[in-house]
Amino acid sequence: MPIFNIPFETLPREELESLQLKRLQTTIERVYANVPFYRESFDAHGVSPADITSLKDLARIPFTTKTDLRDNYPYDLFAVPMQNVVRIHASSGTTGKPTVVGYTKRDIDTWSELMARSLAAGGGTPDDIIHNAFGYGLFTGGLGAHYGAEKLGASVIPVSGGNTKRQITIMQDFKPTMLTGTPSYILHLAEVADEMGVSFENLSFKSGIFGAEPWSESMRSELENKLCLRAIDIYGLSEVMGPGVSIECYEEQAGLHIFEDHFIAEIIDPDSGEVLPMGRTGELVFTSLTKEAFPVIRYRTKDITSLNPEPCSCGRTHIRMNKPTGRSDDMLIIRGVNVFPSQIESVLMETPEIQPHYQLVVDRKGNLDTLTVNVEISEDSFSDAIKNLQRLESKISDNIKEYLGVSAQVKLVEPKTIERSQGKAVRVIDNREI
Amino acid sequence: MLAEQISIFLENKEGRLAEVTAILSDAGVNIRALSLADTTDFGILRMIVSDNVKAEAALKKEGFTVGKTKIVAVEVTDEPGGLNQVLDPLCANDINVEYMYAFANPKCQNAIMIFRFDDSDRALEILKEKNIKVIAGEEVYNL
Missing domain, CATH: 3.30.300.30 (ANL, C-terminal domain)
Known part of the structure; x- marks a missing residue:
């Protein structure tokens, strides 16, 4: 399967890490200068942007949590003036208030690029017709996949969630070749198709990119058998960007490549906060390297997983994360x-x-x-x-x-x-x- | 002239009704009349019993949610049109029946209807005007 951005997705490890360091330093300097929360938090931990001289120094920087996001509701973590923010998304928070994130024009371009890379990793090309059943709205799924599909040059059908019977008619008539959505909704869609006497064997799908909720290998078999396509897992969260933070490749379907030229992933012990050695299971933490409007520094996702640095047959040099197996909080x-x-x-x-x-x-x-x-x-x-x-x-x-x-x-x-x-x-x- | 009914919240679970009757039996409370209204998840058991105070205390002690409601007990003659005679004047005056249930009066041939009206006081006035026999609480409990 063609790689969307060969220079960056196959960057040799050493070059990738020096790019990460350069981008990390810039990000840390920017948030220190522009976001009072980060400046105060770094000062309180006795760390300054000048202390970041290697990727290892990232461990000296304090974590950011969902509570910090809530305390700075809605815009206080934005690192650019509102004038430069072109899009706002939100996801539910731990109490009544949602978590609000913003994007500059360049952030939207980056996100579109990463979603285009993701769609390509899942088998997508400009010849594809993509049936996008992720919900459009404050949720990042719909618009994220939509912009990625356009960036890839594919044809996107912005069908969104719901209205299931109509979706099946569209699938029959428009002949989409790729499907995107949450796995539980897609399985529901398959059931409704079955009730309508429509077999996926007679539809045109070759692959589907599913995410926004955890799903297992047994669900993968079910999706692949029922929908007659290859089921690819996508990962993302609005705080970090949205869908397209990491993606499985069509070739291996074994672990999700994290786009390391834009994010640094760490695995920590959820209790002590200590960074765990490569391969160990713990809580996934992300630092954004290129985001302008809403950079996140060591953001605790609460997702439990492990990282796999082994080279992959698809050719990407980016590290893989395993499918998250649970949460370190009580979020459902x-x-x-x-x-x-x-x-x-x-x-x-x-x-x-x-x-x-x-x-x-x-x-x-x-x-x-x-x-x-x-x-x-x-x-x-x-x-x-x-x-x-x-x-x-x-x-x-x-x-x-x-x-x-x-x-x-x-x-x-x-x-x-x-x-x-x-x-x-x-x-x-x-x-x-x- | 209002009588008092006790009502109990019951989940639709096996054996719950039997637990209520066992508690009342142990407390020496007699059930005069009952009706069970149910949905898919829960039911409301409404009862006229011989001793409200005793019944309420015994049920609450066992963790049941017990409510008390004022109802109207009406004697209805056992002949065609008996119930209609009661309902007609109420209907004409826009009194609504929230629910009702019936039992036979052991002392005569007549039925006793238990009514929960949306406006009990007004209902009583109308029944009185029409000379329809309303049975006092004490009398119902001790039948």
């Missing part, structure tokens, strides 16, 4: 939407009739993730009329949908029935087999 990803139990809790707190004794149950029904919120009833919320209780359930469910953007089924349960271990409720039951 439901149909591509990040959900923290604490967000649900704040919604419940704003419903005066109920006690915030709740439990989240995540299931995969068919191929779609479902979220059920069990809420204990109390004497204040109890009524002898069914309609009042149902009204309460739908009020909570509407609020969750409004604040978090995720549909949840709310179920009232008897008091003290939610399991409490060591005095603390077990908040999440995830029955999905990913």
Whole structure:
């Protein structure tokens, strides 16, 4: 498969590292000069931009966390004047407020390039027609893939998520050759196609690029068998850029190449914060090297994985990360939407009739993730009329949908029935087999 | 003239109803009438019992959510049109029935209907005007 940017994607290791160092130094100087948060944080840790003389010195710089992003909501971490920001995206945060990220014109160009590289790594060429079922909007998936497809020179169908039956008609008539979206939605799409009597064997797909939520090797087999295509994993998060931070190659499908000319990846011990030796499993941390509007320095992703420096048969010299196996926090990803139990809790707190004794149950029904919120009833919320209780359930469910953007089924349960271990409720039951 | 009903929140789980009846049995409380309203997830058990205070205390002790509601108990004659005689005047006055259930009066041939109206006080006035027999709480509990 052709590599989109041969000079950079196959840069010899030594040259790659000297490029990384140069870009890292520039980034550190820029954030120190332009972002008060970083300046104060570096000063507090007794480190200055001049101290960064090798890539190893990165370990001296303090981490950035989601909490820091929230504390600087919405724009305080931007390193350029708003005048230079051409795009804003957001993802859900740990409480009511989302995490806001910005892009300059050049950031959008970089992102488009990295998405174009990703699509190419997944088998894409200018001859392809790409059916982009990632959601368009504040979520980075839709527009990220869209711009990448255009940069590649492919034809993109901006179909977005939802309206599944129409999507299948489009697939039959427009004959797209590549498919992009979240794996759980794509499997749902396959099911609906099946109900409509449409077989993917008769469609034109050769590959699909799926991400924005964790998925397993068994899901890969299912996707590949049901959709008659090669399923490629893509990774990204809006804080770091969006999709296109790393991508599997069509040749190996074994680990995701991180675009190291734009990002430095580290693996740390999530408890001590110490950098772990190559190959060990821990929390993935990213530093952006070229971003202008929203640079991130040692951003803790909370994703648990390991890195693999072995050369790859595809020819790329960029290091690979293994598929993330879990999270070091309690974030759930439901149909591509990040959900923290604490967000649900704040919604419940704003419903005066109920006690915030709740439990989240995540299931995969068919191929779609479902979220059920069990809420204990109390004497204040109890009524002898069914309609009042149902009204309460739908009020909570509407609020969750409004604040978090995720549909949840709310179920009232008897008091003290939610399991409490060591005095603390077990908040999440995830029955999905990913 | 209003009587009191107790209602209990029940999850749709095997054996929950039997637990309630066992608790009442142990407390020596007799059930006069009951109705169970249910959805796919939960149900509301509504009951007229011989001793509300005792029943409520025993159920709460076992962790049940118990509510109390004022209802109207009406005696309905056991003949065609018996219930209609009660409902007609209420309907004419825009009184809504939230729910209702019935049981046979052990002391005569008549039925007793338990009504939850959206406006109980107004309903009582109308029933009184029409000379329809409303049974007092104490009388219902001790039938």
